[in-house]
Amino acid sequence: MKTTASQQRPPQRETFSEWLVERTGWKGLTYPVPAHANKIWYLLGGISFVGFLILFATGIYMAQFYNAQPSEARQSVVYLITGVPLGELIRSIHFWTAQIVTATVILHFLRILFTAAYKKPRELNWFIGLGLLLVTFGAVYTGSALKYDQEGVEALQHATDAGGLMGALGAFFSSEFSRSVSLLTRFFTVHTSILPLAFAALIGIHIYLINQHGISPKVDADATAHNTKGEGESRFDVHLRSMAGYGLLLFAIVLILGLFFPAPLGQPGIPGEELTKPWWMFVWLFPAEAAWGAWALIIIPSILAGLLFLVPIVDRSPYLSPLKRKWVLILAGIILLVIIVSGVVATLQPVSGHLK
Numbered sequence: 001m002k003t004t005a006s007q008q009r010p011p012q013r014e015t016f017s018e019w020l021v022e023r024t025g026w027k028g029l030t031y032p033v034p035a036h037a038n039k040i041w042y043l044l045g046g047i048s049f050v051g052f053l054i055l056f057a058t059g060i061y062m063a064q065f066y067n068a069q070p071s072e073a074r075q076s077v078v079y080l081i082t083g084v085p086l087g088e089l090i091r092s093i094h095f096w097t098a099q100i101v102t103a104t105v106i107l108h109f110l111r112i113l114f115t116a117a118y119k120k121p122r123e124l125n126w127f128i129g130l131g132l133l134l135v136t137f138g139a140v141y142t143g144s145a146l147k148y149d150q151e152g153v154e155a156l157q158h159a160t161d162a163g164g165l166m167g168a169l170g171a172f173f174s175s176e177f178s179r180s181v182s183l184l185t186r187f188f189t190v191h192t193s194i195l196p197l198a199f200a201a202l203i204g205i206h207i208y209l210i211n212q213h214g215i216s217p218k219v220d221a222d223a224t225a226h227n228t229k230g231e232g233e234s235r236f237d238v239h240l241r242s243m244a245g246y247g248l249l250l251f252a253i254v255l256i257l258g259l260f261f262p263a264p265l266g267q268p269g270i271p272g273e274e275l276t277k278p279w280w281m282f283v284w285l286f287p288a289e290a291a292w293g294a295w296a297l298i299i300i301p302s303i304l305a306g307l308l309f310l311v312p313i314v315d316r317s318p319y320l321s322p323l324k325r326k327w328v329l330i331l332a333g334i335i336l337l338v339i340i341v342s343g344v345v346a347t348l349q350p351v352s353g354h355l356k
Contacts, residue, residue, distance in 0.1 A: 029240065032232040037215040038242045044108035046239075050247030051101035052199065054254065055139075058094040059192065062087075066146070068188035073148035074268055081265065092258030098140055100254065102281050105136045113311070113332055116320040117216035119225035123312040125209040130308055131202045135195050137281065142191040144279055148184060151276040153269025156183055161294040217320060224318040277351060284339045286346035304335070 021027060036042060065084050067076040080087040109129065112118060118126035145155040160183065163173025171177050178186065214228030266276065277283055288296035315328050322329055 026237065029237045030235045032230060033234050033236050033239050034215050034218060034228065034232040035234045036218045037232070037239050038234055040246065041111050042215065043239075043243055043246055044104050044111060046243035047246045047250055048101050048104045048108060049203065050243065051097050051104065051250055052203075053247075054097045054251060055094060055101065056196065058090050058097070061090050062094065063192055066188070068146075068182075068185040070148060070182050070184050073146065073184060074152075074265075077147050077265060081262075088262055089258050092261070092263040093254050095263030096254040096257040096261070097250075098143060099279075100250065102136060102140055105133060106281075109133055110336075112216075114322065114329065115216060115219045116225065116315070116325060118312040119315070119318065119320070121213050121227055122209070122216065122225070125206060125213070126312050127309070128202055128206045128209065130305070132199065132206065134305075135199050135202065139191060139195045139199075140279065140281060142187045142195070145184065145187050146191060147265055148269060149266035150269045150273070151266050151278075153271055154274055154276055155278070156187070157271065158294065158297060159183070162297040165294055165298060219320045219322070221321050221323070223320040225320060226318075275351060277346065280343065280347075283346045284343035286349065287342050290349075307335070 062080060065076060065080045065087065067073055077091075080091060082088075112126070112129065141155065145152040145159075159173045160175075163170030172186070173183060175183065212229065214231060217223050217226065217228055277286060285296060285300060288300055292299075311328070315325060317324070319325065
């Protein structure tokens with residue numbers, strides 16, 4: 001059979017989008033997910049993840065100019081604000097992102113609790129989530145101390161007081177732990193190395209388990225916990241686009257806040273004095289600390305962590321409906337109410353000395 005050149009179709013050139021899809025394996029992300037996965041309440045974890053990426057990027061920039069020696073720490077922050085290009089804006093973005101991410105992580109955790117997304121087969125992911133919650137609060141706490149103003153000095157002193165009550169378990173917070181490196185420098189190492197590594201490991205496991213078990217089912221009167229992998233009317237790449245959209249919104253918000261409300265920096269710290277209150281995520285412990293001293297900083301978080309750890313162990317029924325899990329939600333509601341009331345009372349109270 002005779003074939004002419006005019007009868008042959010020239011091969012079409014590959015577009016950039018086709019090239020990118022093939023090289024990145026993007027089609028592998030088009031597997032089904034439930035439609036409710038694209039609602040904001042199911043995107044809070046993804047928004048928090050984007051926030052952590054912003055924190056890592058801004059933190060790396062700031063670390064180039066920070067001096068973790070107590071005699072130089074605050075002054076290095078002043079230099080970052082006044083002498084480094086975009087230093088004040090980057091620091092403010094970091095500050096506001098930390099505030100918002102803490103809120104989204106807490107809301108994400110409450111959503112998991114309310115929708116019973118900790119039930120079989122997702123119990124392990126609940127424990128991983130507890131680890132991520134601990135990393136979040138640890139990063140906020142250590143970060144608040146690094147600026148080494150009055151608030152930062154008090155944060156370090158509270159850690160030293162609580163560590164002293166814990167004996168060998170609290171040795172890290174003692175000056176005897178390392179005579180060559182200050183506690184502030186060790187906090188810097190924890191903040192910039194240990195906690196980010198822990199976050200990377202935990203979030204990797206977290207994402208893997210979500211992929212294996214699917215998005216938790218939508219809660220209705222008869223819903224039960226089960227593996228939803230491969231189920232759903234939407235696609236995971238749509239879920240990722242929704243997450244990226246909210247992530248861009250988050251960045252726009254922290255950029256605006258950073259421009260108009262720069263991150264605060266207090267006066268040089270006076271060791272042994274207590275003139276400030278902790279940030280909002282810790283201030284609820286203030287009344288308990290006033291009553292019981294540094295022991296409150298150990299006992300109350302430990303009790304709360306223990307109760308959260310027990311949730312998937314004691315609530316083992318397959319039902320997701322809040323009406324069939326009233327006792328869990330009532331107990332959680334009471335604890336949350338106590339925390340909120342305690343935070344409001346602490347905010348309204350004058351500063352009182354709790355330090356040794």
